[in-house]
Amino acid sequence: MTTMTDPPQESFRLSMLLNDTRYRSYTFQFIALIVLIASAAFLMSNLFSNLAAAGLNISYQFLGTPAGYDINQTLIDYSSQSTNARAALVGILNTLLVAFLACVTATIFGVIAGVLRLSNNWLVSKLMSFYVEIFRNIPVLIWIIIIFTIMIAVLPGPRAFRGDDPAASMVFDAFAFTNRGVYIPAPVWGAGSLVVVATFLLSIVGVIAYRRYATKLLYATGRLLPMGWPSLAILFVPTLLVYFIMGMPIGLDYPVLKGFNFSGGIKVGGPLIALWFALSIYTGAFIAENVRAGIQAISKGQSEAAGALGLRQGRIMNLVVLPQALRVIIPPLISQYLNITKNSSLAIAVGYADVTATLGGITLNQTGRAIECVLLLMLFYLTISLCISAVMNVYNNSVKLKER
Amino acid sequence: MSDTHAHSAAFVRTEQVPPAPPPASATGPVKWAKDNLFSTPLYSVLTVAALYVIYVILGNTLPWIFSGVWNTSSLAECREVLDGVSGGCFSVLTERWNQLLFGFKYPVDQYWRPSLAFVLFFAAAAPVLFYKMPRKLLLFTAIFPFLAYWLIWGGTILTPILALVGVVAGYFVYQRFVAGSFAAGFFGGIAAAFVVWIIGGLLIPDNANEGAMLRAVPSRDLGGFMLNMMLGVACVSLSVPLGIALALGRQSDMPLIKWICVVFIEFIRGVPLITLLFVASVMLAYFFPPGTTTDLFLRVVIMITMFSAAYIAEVIRGGLAALPRGQYEAADSLGLDYPQAMRLIILPQALKISIPGIVNVAVGLFKDTTLVSVISMFDLVGMIRGPILASTEWNGVYWELLGFAALLFFVVCYGISQYSQWLERQLATDHR
Numbered sequence: 001m002t003t004m005t006d007p008p009q010e011s012f013r014l015s016m017l018l019n020d021t022r023y024r025s026y027t028f029q030f031i032a033l034i035v036l037i038a039s040a041a042f043l044m045s046n047l048f049s050n051l052a053a054a055g056l057n058i059s060y061q062f063l064g065t066p067a068g069y070d071i072n073q074t075l076i077d078y079s080s081q082s083t084n085a086r087a088a089l090v091g092i093l094n095t096l097l098v099a100f101l102a103c104v105t106a107t108i109f110g111v112i113a114g115v116l117r118l119s120n121n122w123l124v125s126k127l128m129s130f131y132v133e134i135f136r137n138i139p140v141l142i143w144i145i146i147i148f149t150i151m152i153a154v155l156p157g158p159r160a161f162r163g164d165d166p167a168a169s170m171v172f173d174a175f176a177f178t179n180r181g182v183y184i185p186a187p188v189w190g191a192g193s194l195v196v197v198a199t200f201l202l203s204i205v206g207v208i209a210y211r212r213y214a215t216k217l218l219y220a221t222g223r224l225l226p227m228g229w230p231s232l233a234i235l236f237v238p239t240l241l242v243y244f245i246m247g248m249p250i251g252l253d254y255p256v257l258k259g260f261n262f263s264g265g266i267k268v269g270g271p272l273i274a275l276w277f278a279l280s281i282y283t284g285a286f287i288a289e290n291v292r293a294g295i296q297a298i299s300k301g302q303s304e305a306a307g308a309l310g311l312r313q314g315r316i317m318n319l320v321v322l323p324q325a326l327r328v329i330i331p332p333l334i335s336q337y338l339n340i341t342k343n344s345s346l347a348i349a350v351g352y353a354d355v356t357a358t359l360g361g362i363t364l365n366q367t368g369r370a371i372e373c374v375l376l377l378m379l380f381y382l383t384i385s386l387c388i389s390a391v392m393n394v395y396n397n398s399v400k401l402k403e404r
Numbered sequence: 405m406s407d408t409h410a411h412s413a414a415f416v417r418t419e420q421v422p423p424a425p426p427p428a429s430a431t432g433p434v435k436w437a438k439d440n441l442f443s444t445p446l447y448s449v450l451t452v453a454a455l456y457v458i459y460v461i462l463g464n465t466l467p468w469i470f471s472g473v474w475n476t477s478s479l480a481e482c483r484e485v486l487d488g489v490s491g492g493c494f495s496v497l498t499e500r501w502n503q504l505l506f507g508f509k510y511p512v513d514q515y516w517r518p519s520l521a522f523v524l525f526f527a528a529a530a531p532v533l534f535y536k537m538p539r540k541l542l543l544f545t546a547i548f549p550f551l552a553y554w555l556i557w558g559g560t561i562l563t564p565i566l567a568l569v570g571v572v573a574g575y576f577v578y579q580r581f582v583a584g585s586f587a588a589g590f591f592g593g594i595a596a597a598f599v600v601w602i603i604g605g606l607l608i609p610d611n612a613n614e615g616a617m618l619r620a621v622p623s624r625d626l627g628g629f630m631l632n633m634m635l636g637v638a639c640v641s642l643s644v645p646l647g648i649a650l651a652l653g654r655q656s657d658m659p660l661i662k663w664i665c666v667v668f669i670e671f672i673r674g675v676p677l678i679t680l681l682f683v684a685s686v687m688l689a690y691f692f693p694p695g696t697t698t699d700l701f702l703r704v705v706i707m708i709t710m711f712s713a714a715y716i717a718e719v720i721r722g723g724l725a726a727l728p729r730g731q732y733e734a735a736d737s738l739g740l741d742y743p744q745a746m747r748l749i750i751l752p753q754a755l756k757i758s759i760p761g762i763v764n765v766a767v768g769l770f771k772d773t774t775l776v777s778v779i780s781m782f783d784l785v786g787m788i789r790g791p792i793l794a795s796t797e798w799n800g801v802y803w804e805l806l807g808f809a810a811l812l813f814f815v816v817c818y819g820i821s822q823y824s825q826w827l828e829r830q831l832a833t834d835h836r
Contacts, residue, residue, distance in 0.1 A: 145789070
């Protein structure tokens with residue numbers, strides 16, 4: 001009877017660090033760690049000796065000192081006496097504002113163009129592919145400059161609105177399109193306006209509840225309640241009633257021409273509009289391709305099967321094609337949103353005060369704190385993109401095909 | 405039997421009727437228009453709207469282009485010639501042609517050098533782009549970077565020759581040792597190249613640039629579309645190898661290497677290129693050894709290469725992930741080690757899958773080279789916004805200049821994307 005013996009214990013030899021796969025990875029990682037630490041130490045020592053030679057240090061105290069420059073478009077109170085940190089905050093809000101606006105409109109442009117490009121109408125689909133190719137193949141910086149130039153060249157100056165027989169006139173006496181920007185009415189919140197807003201929010205909840213109930217009724221009994229008109233009625237009738245009962249508390253402050261410029265209302269600056277439009281029409285071309293790819297990824301058999309079940313064209317789209325296509329469309333769509341946020345840093349080319357222009361532009365140049373400003377700037381963009389990536393991961397996990 | 409039938413029936417056709425042409429309503433342009441343009445009322449409305457849009461666009465631009473002026477020396481003179489007629493002052497393009505292409509500082513009598521480098525670039529790129537070309541031409545591709553450097557920057561020919569000798573020495577060392585172990589060959593080759601460069605660098609005299617065959621041109625004198633092309637070509641070709649390394653590192657089993665690559669890629673992808681360019685222009689100089697000066701062009705190339713390498717790494721990672729698991733296992737079962745498996749089996753397939761993605765990144769990168777105008781380098785956009793629009797002669801000529809820039813970029817980028825589609829068809833081996 002043979003007895004099992006342990007295999008002979010191989011003694012450790014130095015050459016095994018390179019030749020034995022069990023140890024080799026440790027060797028490589030150790031070398032990588034050494035290289036990493038050495039290069040970091042090299043760069044840091046360079047940095048500190050260079051800073052010492054230039055008489056600089058790393059300090060974030062400049063954030064607390066007055067910025068000393070004006071910003072023409074702000075969402076929060078700001079004056080040239082505010083701190084640099086406040087200026088950076090103004091910039092951050094401006095970045096988020098233009099990114100949000102551009103995301104909304106780029107999605108609209110992209111979906112329309114993507115759907116139309118798939119249409120059977122030869123002319124329209126060719127026109128849309130022309131749009132997509134033109135905008136995808138020309139740098140966004142050139143588009144931003146072109147659209148800013150168009151705005152300045154085509155729209156009239158505020159002085160064209162003056163006189164008895166003005167060259168330009170306001171649209172509905174409420175909107176003024178000038179080359180300095182667009183003036184729109186500003187809402188004035190009077191006493192009791194809170195009630196109106198609350199009613200409106202409640203109506204939205206009501207609409208959702210009604211539609212849930214209708215769907216449930218349909219599945220339970222097969223009885224189909226009308227959806228369209230009741231939803232609209234629930235949405236608007238109570239709010240309008242409350243609005244008039246409360247004595248019309250929400251008014252509008254119209255822009256009025258005074259002297260050489262408009263006053264009152266909200267001024268949406270020219271650079272913001274140019275950047276907004278350029279980003280949305282440029283990214284819209286990319287989104288159009290994503291939408292097209294998503295719809296084409298759904299096999300024709302799906303819509304044919306839905307048709308065989310007797311569904312109408314609209315319901316086939318809503319219930320069968322879109323839910324599947326969205327799974328393909330949404331991930332690249334979110335990465336396009338990320339691109340919009342990052343491309344909005346080109347605001348510096350048209351003088352829109354986003355965070356790159358305030359923190360990375362004027363503050364950097366005035367204080368000379370290059371390293372601190374650029375690091376803060378990167379930190380901001382990194383935070384935004386990590387947040388968006390996190391949202392995307394959550395979504396991807398929620399719509400992932402549940403396979404066994 | 406057929407005879408009796410023929411006699412009994414009243415009439416039987418004995419010859420074939422010639423096929424009649426389809427009715428006019430079911431053929432030709434009318435039918436096509438009916439099917440493709442006016443099939444439903446909604447489509448008819450869309451067609452009319454599209455026609456109107458095309459009419460408005462063409463109706464405004466065509467007269468403007470055709471009545472354009474090509475040979476005046478200033479905007480005022482051009483407006484005089486036009487005399488109120490709508491037309492483009494394209495003479496800004498003819499008059500500032502060299503500035504648009506080469507920037508405003510490059511020595512005028514040396515324009516032939518970048519032009520020659522541009523022409524040779526096609527010869528160098530051809531064997532890479534078209535794999536049916538003779539393989540011997542790749543030798544020229546290998547020499548081209550050094551030749552182009554010498555042509556564009558000028559100065560002593562010793563510098564590019566030294567660089568070339570270093571690369572050749574590294575290559576021979578690699579060939580000598582790679583049969584034993586890939587790592588030995590790879591690192592040995594790099595070490596050999598550095599030894600040659602350091603020794604050669606000590607041998608080249610300091611005043612070598614004086615009396616050189618080609619006058620030395622400093623990097624800050626580069627500009628115009630040439631700068632865009634140089635940045636695009638240099639950064640794309642440098643970032644592909646770096647991207648492959650990053651992608652392999654991210655797939656690696658070694659946690660430390662994996663995390664270095666993940667942090668690098670995610671960091672670069674999370675920030676806009678413009679902040680990286682700020683790093684290049686105001687921050688990177690602090691990280692070089694004290695006393696050395698690195699010119700802005702090199703710093704920008706470093707940052708853009710890192711930027712596009714991160715994106716290319718993600719594309720290649722997709723390609724690696726798309727390969728079936730069996731390919732990796734097959735390589736293992738053949739007894740190949742990691743470098744062999746990667747070089748011979750995995751990467752050729754993964755790179756083929758990644759080609760469209762890599763080309764997308766390359767097109768995006770080429771478009772992004774315009775951003776260097778923000779850190780006051782005078783590339784094509786920088787030239788237009790800076791010296792040309794600010795000059796007294798051409799202050800106010802927007803459309804012609806911006807249209808020209810847009811056209812140049814469109815031609816190049818559209819060409820690249822068409823090439824990529826052609827290559828995809830050529831490489832399609834799955835017989836579908």
